[in-house]
Amino acid sequence: MQLTTIFRLVFKLAFFLATVIASAQEISGTWKGELKIQGMELPLAFNISETDGTYTTTMDSPMQNAFGIPTNGTTFKDNELIILQTQSGIEYTATFTDETFKGIFKQGGQEYPLDLIKGEKNVKKDKPQEPKKPYPYVSEEVTFKNATAGNIKFAGTLTLPKDVKNPPVVILITGSGAQNRDQELLGHKTFLVLSDHLTRQGIAVLRYDDRGTAKSEGDFSVATSFDFASDVEAAMTYLQTRNDVVDVNKIGLVGHSEGGLIAPIVAARNKNVAFCVLLAGPGVSGKEILLTQGKKAAELEDYPASDIAISQEISAKIYDICADYKGEASKEKIAALFQELKGKMTSEKAQRELTDTALKGQLKMITSPWMRAFLGYNPQTSLKKVTCPILAVNGEKDFQVLPALNLNAIEKGLKNNSDVTIKQFKDLNHLFQTSETGALSEYAKIEETFAPVALNYVSEWINARF
Known part of the structure; x- marks a missing residue:
């Protein structure tokens, strides 16, 4: 009698437990997607495993020949996935729907859409010129x-x-x-x-x-x-x-x-x-390197000529401030110029990349000791x-x-x-x-x-x- 009651209870709760049980089974495996960064598609994979309700994840970045990168924490609850890799400042948050994780990849103040589907585990491949031991x-x-x-x-x-x-x-x-x-x-x-x-x-x-x-x-x-x-x-x-x-x-x-x-x-x-x-x-000079590099990169990525011209003009002002950096006052001027840049860029691609989070990351990078020295030399x-x-x-x-x-x-x-x-x-x-x-x-x-x-x-x- 007690056993029958338990089975009935299980069936009554099946609707509520199905998502949890299925998720524990279904998200284990390799999940793959591509980050689109500066005109480049960067494949990423998350290898998720589950033991006694606890998830662990490793990352693969095949283009960078990086495999099995450990992460610090993985949680999956109510179809919401969070993966953290604090050493590299990475956070991935996603919702599981229709056999796909639809989410956002964050690193260094930048945010990129990243959707994942299940696939085969990556196999590390050496490039043809990479020498093999024993060396002569x-x-x-x-x-x-x-x-x-x-x-x-x-x-x-x-x-x-x-x-x-x-x-x-x-x-x-x-x-x-x-x-x-x-x-x-x-x-x-x-x-x-x-x-x-x-x-x-x-x-x-x-x-x-x-x-x-x-x-x-x-x-x-x-x-x-x-x-x-x-x-x-x-x-x-x-x-x-x-x-x-x-x-x-x-x-x-x-x-x-x-x-x-x-x-x-x-x-x-x-x-x-x-x-x-x-x-x-x-x-x-560092200023001329970055301006010419930025212009050529934008041309290769098919940005509109008007966006390139605006970017060159405002970037030159930012680089001049960095080369003669005066602490918070300079940082405020650069932040204002970033907002001006965001307001003047017209292409959908530029607007998608110039998020407030991304600009915050750019501000930190452009005012770093290395960048200030580079621009001033x-x-x-x-x-x-x-x-x-x-x-x-x-x-x-x-x-x-x-x-x-x-x-x-x-x-x-x-x-x-x-x-x-x-x-x-x-x-x-x-x-x-x-x-x-x-x-x-x-x-x-x-x-x-x-x-x-x-x-x-x-x-x-x-x-x-x-």
């Missing part, structure tokens, strides 16, 4: 400290060619943003491929995790290009103790993007830098002081550091240097991939990590001199 050279894990920055410790990899006694050695300097030693971006490990190529060509390579990134200590968020320059000098100091394996008189710097800004800063004040290679390095200051041999290369389709503008400026800054080589590669983008348009949206889709023509040019230039 020595690969040594190393650490060193920056004595000028509180003795923070850096972790890196020193690769040494076999059967080459005391080879020349290069320090790889990453581009903007917190990067690991491989400069891993959108599924590509640019510096792993570059390091592998150079070492196979008889050149030793030291690459390391940026401060506050991966296995290196420190705080990346408050650092500027000048702080990163001191980190490079710490790497040089370390290499000067390794005369057992490298030629300490042949230490060169190879910098990509911002790294191509940092290398001349270091070389200008350290005459023991033997040579520099600037890969898509800037030759003009002109590379000509250091270029004119560099006397060592320099190779400056760029891709014809680089929209981030426009090739003609910047290569010409670099050549001008080095007019008194007797050994300067300038080279522009046909069809290559900012990452030195063979591309169709050079747009950001192509980076992850291209299988090539670093065009062999550019790799060979760099190694041959170094070997011809050292």
Whole structure:
């Protein structure tokens, strides 16, 4: 009798419990969607599992070659899903309806629509140029400290060619943003491929995790290009103790993007830098870099000419304020200009992106110590002081550091240097991939990590001199 009553009660409550029971079963699995950011579609996946009513989730970002990223919390109640990943400032909130999660992805003050449907779990795939172990050279894990920055410790990899006694050695300097030693971006490990190529060509390579990134200590968020320059000098100091394996008189710097800004800063004040290679390095001021980059990016993403003109005008005013930053007063002026920009932009695409939350995030980013230093510096200051041999290369389709503008400026800054080589590669983008348009949206889709023509040019230039 009691058993029958229980079953009747279950059936009476079935309507109310069905959603909860089904949800516990149905949301376990892999849920996939695409973020649309700056004209690029970025696939994301959430792998949700449930144990005794508790949910756990990992994230995959296949384009970034990032899989199994742990999250801090997952809740699912009344068809409402919340996933948090506090380390990266990520929050995803969604409603479950018609076998789909319809929601909003938030990060760094930005908000993007993101709908998820159930799919197969992602499988990590290496890019074709990514080297596989065992390597035909020595690969040594190393650490060193920056004595000028509180003795923070850096972790890196020193690769040494076999059967080459005391080879020349290069320090790889990453581009903007917190990067690991491989400069891993959108599924590509640019510096792993570059390091592998150079070492196979008889050149030793030291690459390391940026401060506050991966296995290196420190705080990346408050650092500027000048702080990163001191980190490079710490790497040089370390290499000067390794005369057992490298030629300490042949230490060169190879910098990509911002790294191509940092290398001349270091070389200008350290005459023991033997040579520099600037890969898509800037030759003009930070303000001009950002204005030309923004204009070209907007053109590639088909923004109306009127929106581009308004953005250029207001952005120039914002950059001038940042370069002469005066605290809260400057921040208020910039916030007002952002609102003016929002009010004047006419396209639906611009209005969708210029939310108040997004502008708040932009205000924080544009007033950061790194950005203020970048906008206030002109590379000509250091270029004119560099006397060592320099190779400056760029891709014809680089929209981030426009090739003609910047290569010409670099050549001008080095007019008194007797050994300067300038080279522009046909069809290559900012990452030195063979591309169709050079747009950001192509980076992850291209299988090539670093065009062999550019790799060979760099190694041959170094070997011809050292």
